[in-house]
Amino acid sequence: MFAVLKNRHYRQLFMAQVVALLGTGLLTVALGLLAFDLAGDSAGVVLGTALTIKMVAYVGLAPLASALTARMDRRTVLICADLVRGAVALCLPFIDAVWQIYILIFVLQTASATFTPTFQAIIPDLLPKEKDYTNALSLSRLAYDIENLVSPALAGLLLTLISFHWLFVGTVVGFVASALLVMITAIPALVAKKDEGSFWQRVTRGSRIYLATPRLRGLLSLNLAVAATGSMILVNTVVLVRSHFEGSESDVAVAFAFFGIGSIVAAFTLPKVLDRVRDWPVMMVGGLGSAIVTLSFALLSIFGGLPSWPVFLATWALLGLLGSVVMTPSGRLLRRSAHSEDRPALFAAQFALSHACWLIAYPLAGFLGKWIGLGPTMVVLALLAFVGCLIAVFLWPAQPQQVLEHSHDDLPPDHPHLEDTRVVDGHAVHKHHFVIDDEHRVWPTQG
Numbered sequence: 001m002f003a004v005l006k007n008r009h010y011r012q013l014f015m016a017q018v019v020a021l022l023g024t025g026l027l028t029v030a031l032g033l034l035a036f037d038l039a040g041d042s043a044g045v046v047l048g049t050a051l052t053i054k055m056v057a058y059v060g061l062a063p064l065a066s067a068l069t070a071r072m073d074r075r076t077v078l079i080c081a082d083l084v085r086g087a088v089a090l091c092l093p094f095i096d097a098v099w100q101i102y103i104l105i106f107v108l109q110t111a112s113a114t115f116t117p118t119f120q121a122i123i124p125d126l127l128p129k130e131k132d133y134t135n136a137l138s139l140s141r142l143a144y145d146i147e148n149l150v151s152p153a154l155a156g157l158l159l160t161l162i163s164f165h166w167l168f169v170g171t172v173v174g175f176v177a178s179a180l181l182v183m184i185t186a187i188p189a190l191v192a193k194k195d196e197g198s199f200w201q202r203v204t205r206g207s208r209i210y211l212a213t214p215r216l217r218g219l220l221s222l223n224l225a226v227a228a229t230g231s232m233i234l235v236n237t238v239v240l241v242r243s244h245f246e247g248s249e250s251d252v253a254v255a256f257a258f259f260g261i262g263s264i265v266a267a268f269t270l271p272k273v274l275d276r277v278r279d280w281p282v283m284m285v286g287g288l289g290s291a292i293v294t295l296s297f298a299l300l301s302i303f304g305g306l307p308s309w310p311v312f313l314a315t316w317a318l319l320g321l322l323g324s325v326v327m328t329p330s331g332r333l334l335r336r337s338a339h340s341e342d343r344p345a346l347f348a349a350q351f352a353l354s355h356a357c358w359l360i361a362y363p364l365a366g367f368l369g370k371w372i373g374l375g376p377t378m379v380v381l382a383l384l385a386f387v388g389c390l391i392a393v394f395l396w397p398a399q400p401q402q403v404l405e406h407s408h409d410d411l412p413p414d415h416p417h418l419e420d421t422r423v424v425d426g427h428a429v430h431k432h433h434f435v436i437d438d439e440h441r442v443w444p445t446q447g
Contacts, residue, residue, distance in 0.1 A: 004135045009186050010126045014136075016181035017119065017143045020082065023174020027089060029253055030167035031101070032238040038098055045366050046098055047235050050105045052366075055359035057109040059352045063206060065114040066348035074118055078182045081115035084108075086175035093165040117348035124335050124343060125188045135271050137331045142267040160250070205342065206349030212442065213337045216350075218396020219330055223354040224361075225287040225388035226323045228381040229294045231361035233259055233316060236369050236377070244306055244374070258313040262320030270328050279329045280396065286325030287392065291385035293318050298378030330354075357388075 005011045035046040069077045088108040095101060123140070127133045158167060210216045237255050241247040247255075273282060297315050300307055307315070330350065338346040361381065368377040 004127060004132050004139065007126060007132075010123070010136065012181050012185040013119070013122065013126070013187075014139060014143065016078075016178040016185070017140065019174045019181070020085075020178035021143050021174070023089070023171035023178075026167040026170040026174070027092075029256065030092070030165070030171075032252060033249055034092070034095075034165075035098075035101070036238055036242060038096075038101075045370050046101065047238070047366060049363075049366065050101055052359060052362045053102050053106050054109040055355045055362060057106050058113045058355035059359055061110050062113040062117055062348045062352040062355075063204065063345070065110075066117055066206065066345055069114065069118065074122060075182055075185070075187045077118050078115055078187075079179045081111045081118075082175045082179035082182065084111040085115070086172045086179070089168050089171035089175065092168045092171075113351065117344065117351045120331065120351075121344040121347040122187055123331075125340065130332070130335070131275075133335060134274055134329075134332060137328055138267045138271050140331075142264060206345030206347070207353065209338055209342060209346050210349040210353060215333050215396050216337055218392040219283075219333055219350075220353055220357070221388045221392035221395060222283055222287045222326050223330075223388075224357040225290060225385040225392075226326050227354075227357035227361040228364075228384040228388065229290040229319055230323050231358060231365040232294065232369075232374075232378055232381050233319060235362060235365040236374055237316075239369065240312070240374060245309060245312070255313065255316055258317045259320040262317035262322075263324040264320075265317075266321045266324035267328060270325065274329060274332075279332060283326050283329055284389065284392065286322045287385065287389040289322040290319060290326070291382050291389060293322065294378055294385060295382035298375050298382060301378070302375040360384075 005014065031050070032047060035050070038046065085108050088104050088111070091104055092101075095104065123136050124133055127136050158170075210220070237259075238252050241252045241255050242249075245251065270282070293315060297307070306312075334343070334346055334350055361384070364381060364384070365377060368380060
């Protein structure tokens with residue numbers, strides 16, 4: 001897995017991701033503690049609202065940002081987004097009202113909605129071989145897990161020495177360091193399409209490709225399953241630990257760390273698994289497993305009382321593992337589903353649509369947790385995860401084909417794409433690796 005780090009340009013981008021996520025991990029812990037400091041037992045509602053605002057920015061602005069920055073130098077886009085995020089994080093220690101959290105979170109996540117899809121779309125250009133790209137996806141997953149393991153552990157250590165407000169300074173340092181690393185990285189220029197269409201067509205292009213591709217519609221349903229189970233952890237961990245377990249601020253960091261441990265285990269094992277097993281069964285096991293574990297924990301809590309602290313941590317670790325099993329291979333599906341020039345738009349669509357699932361789940365986790373209790377809330381979220389998995393089974397064929405035979409009745413006979421066709425029943429027919437593009441607007445199995 002670590003062999004891909006021999007590629008100097010990818011290594012520099014990977015390190016930029018690592019340091020930015022170290023800062024983001026500190027932000028996650030500090031924001032939860034700030035919410036508890038301002039709102040007490042209503043911290044879950046505050047975090048649920050803040051994370052909902054984050055998802056609104058992601059869903060609404062990622063495709064728009066992709067279209068606006070399509071003609072810009074990608075290095076410049078990444079650096080500017082990092083600097084904006086750093087400036088916002090610098091303001092967070094000075095707020096003293098809940099509404100200020102909401103405004104700053106919106107600005108920060110608007111910058112993230114620009115940064116992340118651009119960053120993700122660069123990696124396939126740096127690592128064209130699928131094996132290398134799979135390893136890079138696992139490393140990227142590992143970097144995200146730093147937010148749930150190393151950063152919370154570091155936060156727990158720092159909290160023994162300083163106030164949680166100072167954790168926001170670490171976030172600023174992470175974003176600035178990320179910008180400096182991007183600045184020294186050689187990023188391949190993106191070959192622009194000759195006819196990019198209108199601005200609205202550029203905004204919606206990624207979503208049109210995404211929603212017309214069966215395996216990506218299945219991925220979207222699995223995203224819903226992961227969001228349903230993951231939202232409980234991200235929104236209500238601080239409430240569970242502080243109010244129900246009567247734990248300390250450091251215990252909150254420990255809980256997030258165990259969630260990260262599970263995800264790290266998945267990141268290390270998935271490359272070898274995906275060498276032998278197709279994406280479909282691996283991701284389905286992750287989605288269904290997350291739903292089953294969440295429902296089991298909820299029923300145990302309702303009928304037998306809250307489990308012991310070790311059982312709680314083990315459950316969080318298992319949910320981290322199963323969620324990563326779904327999310328890590330998703331980049332492989334995206335890479336196979338578009339030409340290089342369409343990948344930025346497609347990654348932006350995945351970013352927006354997957355976070356639309358979190359936009360549904362976050363408010364449910366926050367407000368239901370306050371209104372009906374955490375146990376019943378977990379039951380609702382587990383059932384939502386089961387629904388997502390069932391929809392994925394119907395939308396994504398278990399034996400997906402990459403090379404499809406299809407006809408082109410919509411193209412003129414002299415079109416360059418029809419050079420290698422044969423005539424069957426009056427139709428120009430050929431086969432090749434099929435993706436949605438200007439010549440292929442509908443999946444063949446749809447008629």
